[in-house]
Amino acid sequence: MQLERCQSRRDQLTKMREQLVEYGQRATSVPRLYLVAKLAGCDVLHFAQYHSMLGAHRVAVSAGQLYPFGSPSAANSARKHGMLPHRTGCFFCPCCVAEQLRDVGASWYMRKHHIEGVDWCPSHKVRLVQNHAKDPFATRPEDWVARQATSLEHLVEPVVVDEFQARYAEIFMQLLVRPSPMEARVLNKLIGDRFGYARATGMTSHKLLSDLVLSMCDSAWATEHFDTFDCKREGLPFGPLDNVVACRSTYVTGTAYALILTSLFANRKDVDAAFEVATLSGKIDSAVIRGERTSDRCESTDSELWLAYIGAGGNHSEVSRQMKCSVASARYRLVRQGLPALNGIARSPARWRALSRFWVGEHLASACLAEAVDQACLERILRVCCTRVERAVRLILFGRRSTRKAKGTTRGQKAAVQNR
Ligand SMILES: [Zn+2]
Structure with a gap:
């Protein structure tokens, strides 16, 4: 297929899609970058990694968008940034072009010459030359040089790059x-x-x-x-x-x-x-956050965890020991249920008495005043507590048995009677 004979980019895109359909592949809604890769006979993942500037446009993303460049799931970002250079304009290095012509007989544009802030060739330390043609990427560098009635040698201009900028270019090329x-x-x-x-x-x-x-x-x-x-x-x-x-x-x-x-x-x-x-x-x-560490994952039921929480006085490490799982896994389960660590409960009972006053209907400010505790501290606790914490505090501080445990005992007693 002769893409060079196309009259416009739209024409080029249409021809590329027609060609893909002839190959028996889906062509509609496929990003242009993927079309080019497929028509070049390249693996799309490899092509996106080594022939696009997606790595510069998308250095970091949120956890839900962690798709490899060139994968079907990353099509939206490829549509937006797949064919974009990182800086405005079309540039080339005369030394790189001379090497390409010598080795391959043709020249092309390189992504290392289109990084924002890098005005020189990182390989040859010479100033980049801008192609000012109307549709510059449609013109090969050597053709543009020939049109300017000059030679590549005349365009070579060595530059002195400061240490920070040289390191910046080096790190960006790695990205x-x-x-x-x-x-x-x-x-x-x-x-x-x-x-x-x-x-x-x-x-x-x-x-x-x-x-x-x-x-x-x-x-x-x-x-x-x-x-x-x-x-x-x-x-x-x-x-x-x-x-x-x-x-x-x-x-x-x-x-x-x-x-x-x-x-x-x-x-x-x-x-x-x-x-x-x-x-x-x-x-x-991430695995710990999701509770996916298989070797020490907390496998206990919610009620077992609750009883362990009461038994451990709200101490997360103690809960993990009782449940025979990692502290991170136990903490993740407990925090997700709104059961924060109550390690300081015995040392600072005033704080919990103030919370008890608040839970039975007293205004938070007056409860804090009555127990002489900092209101901001209580607000921090309230933000991470579920309503069951009130019951937990009561049980831990006053040793009242929970109804759930009492039911369990009753079931145990019934079983004992049946066994007799
Ligand atoms: Zn160069």
Whole structure:
């Protein structure tokens, strides 16, 4: 099929779909990126990972969108970002083009030349040349050079790149080859921990992540390439960067993540190693949150858990020992049922007496005043408590037996009578 003879992009898309239908495949609603991959005879997953800029557009996403680039489930994001370069304009490196012509006899555009903030070729350290043609990606680099009545040698202009920008390009190229996005919760935790470590060890004195980034990069370069960076003022929070540590579930742009990682890590290999560890621990955390750790999963019924909770005085670790499961698994089950840890109940009975007053109808403020406890502390407890906690507190503090346990005893007594 000669796609080059098409009159327009729409014409090209139609021809691509017709060709796919001839191959006996579904063509409607298939993203253009997937169509190109199939027509090129490539595996779509491989093509999306190595020939698109999805890795730059989608560095991190929420847990529900963790699909590999190029998979059928990721079709929506491929439709939106699959054929988009990361920066405006069409660029090429004259040295790369010369190598392509020498080795293959034809030239093409490369994704490493379309990263926002990287105006040079990361391989040859020469300034990128912009193709100003009307439909630049439809014109091969060597054709455009020939039309300009110049030569590739004349376009070579070496540049001196500062250390931060060189590391930024290196880290961004590593983000590009990832097979799928990272979970925002995992990546944000990694960044938060790394920033916290840098502060604790005195590597940085900045309280805000955005201040650290501002202090490390050339502000003129950052302002030129990153939207709204000129709004950043030292000492004031800057949402596009600081949201990463302020909110674990929020994800920011690929450019913001690359800037942050460049500020926190010495090189690409450190980022790689940290990603590997973070992804692994993130998977374990997710499994614990879902209660899926098979070896120490809490298998007890809700009523068994309730009795263990009362018996353990609301101590989650003690419950896990009684149930013979991991603390994380027991805690997950208990918290999901609205049964928080009551470890301090014996040490601070006034707090629980105030809650008892509130549960029998007294106003929260007057209950706190009467028992001389902090109202904010009680409000924090109330936010995570279910109504059964009132009963649990009564049983733990005053030792009254629950009706459920009494029923169980009755059933046991009946069985004993029958056995006689
Ligand atoms: Zn190059």
